[in-house]
Amino acid sequence: MMNDSKKQTLFEKIWNDHLVRDPSNSKQMQVPEVLYIDLHLIHEVTSPQAFSGLRDRGLAVRRPDRTIATVDHAIPTKPSQKGRLEFADDLCRKQIAQLEENARQFGITAYGAENNQNGVVHVVGPELGYTQPGMTIVCGDSHTSTHGAFGALAFGIGTSEVEHVLATQCLLQYKPRTFEVRIEGKLNPGVTAKDIILAFINRIGVHGGTGFVIEYRGSVIQALSMEERMTICNMSIEAGARAGMIAPDETTFAYLAGRPNAPKGEKWEEAVQKWKNLRSDDGAIFDRSITLDISNLEPMITFGTNPGMGIPVTGRIPNPDDSSETSQKNALKKSLEYMGFQVGEKISGHPIDAVFIGSCTNGRLSDLREAASILRNRKVADSVRVLVVPGSQQVKRQAEAEGLDQIFISAGAEWREPGCSMCIAMNGDQIEPGQYAVSTSNRNFEGRQGKGGRTLLASPLTAAASAIAGCVADVRTFLEA
Amino acid sequence: MEPFIKIKSRIAALPLDNIDTDQIIPARFLKITDKKGLGNHLFADWRYDQEGNPIPDFLLNQPEIDGVKILLAGQNFGCGSSREHAPWALTDFGFQVIIAESFGDIFRNNALKNGLLPIQVDPEVHSQIKNLLNQNSSTQWTIDLEQQELFFPDQSSVKFQVDPFSRTCLMNGVDELGYLLTFLDKIVDYESQKQK
Numbered sequence: 292m293m294n295d296s297k298k299q300t301l302f303e304k305i306w307n308d309h310l311v312r313d314p315s316n317s318k319q320m321q322v323p324e325v326l327y328i329d330l331h332l333i334h335e336v337t338s339p340q341a342f343s344g345l346r347d348r349g350l351a352v353r354r355p356d357r358t359i360a361t362v363d364h365a366i367p368t369k370p371s372q373k374g375r376l377e378f379a380d381d382l383c384r385k386q387i388a389q390l391e392e393n394a395r396q397f398g399i400t401a402y403g404a405e406n407n408q409n410g411v412v413h414v415v416g417p418e419l420g421y422t423q424p425g426m427t428i429v430c431g432d433s434h435t436s437t438h439g440a441f442g443a444l445a446f447g448i449g450t451s452e453v454e455h456v457l458a459t460q461c462l463l464q465y466k467p468r469t470f471e472v473r474i475e476g477k478l479n480p481g482v483t484a485k486d487i488i489l490a491f492i493n494r495i496g497v498h499g500g501t502g503f504v505i506e507y508r509g510s511v512i513q514a515l516s517m518e519e520r521m522t523i524c525n526m527s528i529e530a531g532a533r534a535g536m537i538a539p540d541e542t543t544f545a546y547l548a549g550r551p552n553a554p555k556g557e558k559w560e561e562a563v564q565k566w567k568n569l570r571s572d573d574g575a576i577f578d579r580s581i582t583l584d585i586s587n588l589e590p591m592i593t594f595g596t597n598p599g600m601g602i603p604v605t606g607r608i609p610n611p612d613d614s615s616e617t618s619q620k621n622a623l624k625k626s627l628e629y630m631g632f633q634v635g636e637k638i639s640g641h642p643i644d645a646v647f648i649g650s651c652t653n654g655r656l657s658d659l660r661e662a663a664s665i666l667r668n669r670k671v672a673d674s675v676r677v678l679v680v681p682g683s684q685q686v687k688r689q690a691e692a693e694g695l696d697q698i699f700i701s702a703g704a705e706w707r708e709p710g711c712s713m714c715i716a717m718n719g720d721q722i723e724p725g726q727y728a729v730s731t732s733n734r735n736f737e738g739r740q741g742k743g744g745r746t747l748l749a750s751p752l753t754a755a756a757s758a759i760a761g762c763v764a765d766v767r768t769f770l771e772a
Numbered sequence: 773m774e775p776f777i778k779i780k781s782r783i784a785a786l787p788l789d790n791i792d793t794d795q796i797i798p799a800r801f802l803k804i805t806d807k808k809g810l811g812n813h814l815f816a817d818w819r820y821d822q823e824g825n826p827i828p829d830f831l832l833n834q835p836e837i838d839g840v841k842i843l844l845a846g847q848n849f850g851c852g853s854s855r856e857h858a859p860w861a862l863t864d865f866g867f868q869v870i871i872a873e874s875f876g877d878i879f880r881n882n883a884l885k886n887g888l889l890p891i892q893v894d895p896e897v898h899s900q901i902k903n904l905l906n907q908n909s910s911t912q913w914t915i916d917l918e919q920q921e922l923f924f925p926d927q928s929s930v931k932f933q934v935d936p937f938s939r940t941c942l943m944n945g946v947d948e949l950g951y952l953l954t955f956l957d958k959i960v961d962y963e964s965q966k967q968k
C-alpha cells in the first residue's frame with residue numbers, strides 16, 4: 292500500500308516532475324518555484340515585445356527546439372486576387388512579418404503566413420503531435436488550457452513570461468490548487484462537449500475556478516473523443532481556472548500515433564508506457580471536487596456578456612431581480628441592456644445576423660462535420676451571414692477532401708482560410724454594432740466580435756441550426772426531421 | 773521599472789464585476805509591436821462613442837481623473853485573455869494600483885510584472901471603500917507596500933496580502949527575469965538529468 296501522502300493527482304505528478312530545484316537555496320523568503328517548460332508555443336500578438344526584451348538584454352532563445360511559432364490572430368482568412376491573402380491593415384501585416392522575422396533570427400520553427408500547416412495555435416500543436424501527455428506547455432494565450440486534454444499541464448502566460456521562457460525555458464510559479472470535476476450521466480442527442488462546458492461554467496461561475504487547475508474525470512469524459520476533450524479543456528479559463536486537464540488513455544494514444552512530431556517506433560512504445568502512469572492515484576486528494584450529472588442537459592446558449600451567462604436553448608432570459616447578490620443583479624442588468632434582451636423573453640426564435648463556426652474551441656474537423664450534418668441539403672436564411680473558418684490548413688484540407696466545403700458553400704455560407712477570424716475580430720472579420728451572432732467560439736464579452744457586436748456562444752450544431760432558421764434555434768428539431 | 777514603495781492618491785471607482793481584458797483593452801488595439809501609447813485606448817469601448825468622441829459620463833473622461841493612481845473595481849477584475857496589453861494600458865494611463873475583490877489569475881501575474889499592484893480586499897472592506905468614495909471622491913488614500921497596508925483618508929488602515937517575492941521585486945523595481953537567469957546552471961542540470 293502506498294501511504295496517503297504519496298498518492299498524487301495527475302497535476303501533481305507533472306508539476307513535481309518539472310521543478311528545477313536549487314538545493315543551495317536557503318528559503319529565507321517564500322519564493323516561487325522554477326518550473327521547466329517542455330513546449331513553448333508563440334503567436335504574433337503576444338510575442339513581439341518579448342523578443343524586443345531579449346534583444347535589449349542581448350539574450351538568445353535558450354531552446355529554439357522547444358519553441359514553435361504560428362500565425363493566427365491577425366492573419367486574414369479571405370483569399371485575395373492579388374496575393375494569397377488580403378490583410379485588414381498594415382498593422383496586421385507588420386505583426387505577422389515580425390513574427391516570421393523573429394522566428395528566423397532566433398532559429399525557431401515557424402508555421403508562417405504561407406505555410407501549408409499553419410492555423411490556430413491550439414489546433415496546430417495537437418494535430419502535428421507537438422502536444423503530448425506529461426508535458427508542461429505554455430503560450431502567450433489564455434486558451435493554452437486546450438492542450439490539457441492530452442494530460443499535459445498547459446496554461447496561458449503574459450508577454451513578460453513569454454520572454455522568461457524564451458530566455459530560460461522556465462517560469463516562476465506558485466503551486467496552484469487542484470479541482471476535480473466529474474462529469475457523469477448520459478449525453479442526449481443534440482448535446483455536445485460545448486454544451487457540457489457551458490453548463491459547467493454556468494454552474495460554478497466565471498471565477499469559480501480561479502486559482503485552480505481542473506482535472507475533468509468521469510464516464511462522460513472518458514467516452515469523449517480527443518477533439519471533444521479539447522473543447523472542454525479549452526474553456527477552463529472561462530471558469531477562471533489556470534488550466535484544465537484530462538488523464539491520457541487509449542483515446543489519447545490513438546490520436547497521437549503517427550502524428551509528425553509524436554515519438555516513433557521503440558520510442559513510441561516507451562512513451563506510451565510512461566504516459567500510462569499519468570493518472571491521479573486512487574485516493575489522491577483534490578482541494579475541491581464536484582460532480583455534474585448531464586443526463587438532463589439540453590443544448591446550451593449564452594445570452595449575456597460572459598460565458599457563465601448561459602441557459603438551455605429552450606430557456607427564457609432570466610430576471611436580474613431574481614439574483615440574491617446586488618453585484619450579480621447589476622451585472623445581469625448591464626448585460627441584458629448591452630445584449631438588447633427582454634426579461635422573460637424566449638431565447639429561441641430571437642433573430643440573428645451572423646453565425647461564426649470556427650476557433651480553437653470548435654474549429655476542428657469533427658466540429659465542421661457536425662455543422663455540415665445540419666447544413667447538408669439546406670439553405671442558410673437570407674438575413675444571416677455565415678462564416679465557416681477551419682482551425683488550420685490541415686483541417687481545411689481534410690474538410691475539403693470530405694466535401695464539407697461544398698456543403699457549406701451550397702448552403703450559402705462562406706468557406707474561409709484558417710485563423711482566429713471572428714473569434715477575436717482582429718483581422719477584419721467582424722460583426723457590426725448591434726448585430727447578433729451565434730458563435731462556436733469561447734468569449735461573448737462586449738465587443739469581442741466587433742465593437743457593439745452581440746455574441747451568443749453555442750455548439751456547432753446549434754450554430755448551424757440557427758443559421759438555417761435565421762434565429763436562435765434548437766438543433767433537435769432538425770435532428771428529428 | 774520604478775521602485776514602488778508608497779503612493780498617495782485619490783481613488784477612481786469602477787466597481788463592476790468581471791471587467792474582462794477585452795474591456796480593458798479591446799483586441800483591435802493589440803496590433804502594436806511595442807508597449808507604448810496604450811493608455812489612450814484604455815477602456816476604449818466604454819470611453820469613446822462610435823465616432824470616437826469621448827463619452828463625458830465615463831470615469832476616464834472626467835477632469836478629476838488626472839493624476840489618480842488607484843482604480844477600484846469589483847470581483848474578478850482582468851478575467852479573460854492573457855494579453856499583457858491590459859496592465860500596459862492601465863499603467864500607461866497612470867494607474868499603479870488596482871483594488872478589487874478578486875482578480876483573474878493571469879492578469880494578476882501580468883500586473884505584478886509591470887509595476888502594477890493588485891490589491892485584493894474582502895467584500896466588507898470593498899463596500900466600505902465604495903461608500904466612502906460615494907460620500908467624497910476627492911480624499912487621499914495611501915498604499916504602503918512595505919507595510920502592506922492601505923490607509924483610508926481618516927488614517928485607519930487595513931493590511932493586504934502580496935507574495936513576498938513579488939513585493940521585493942516591486943519595491944526594488946527589478947524584474948523577475950534577472951532572478952530566473954541566476955538559475956541557468958540548475959536548468960542545465962535539470963535538462964541533462966531528464967535526458968538520461
Ligand code: SF4
Binds near residue numbers: 733
Ligand atoms: S481562436 Fe479565438 S480564443 Fe482561440 S486563440 Fe484564436 S483568438 Fe484566441
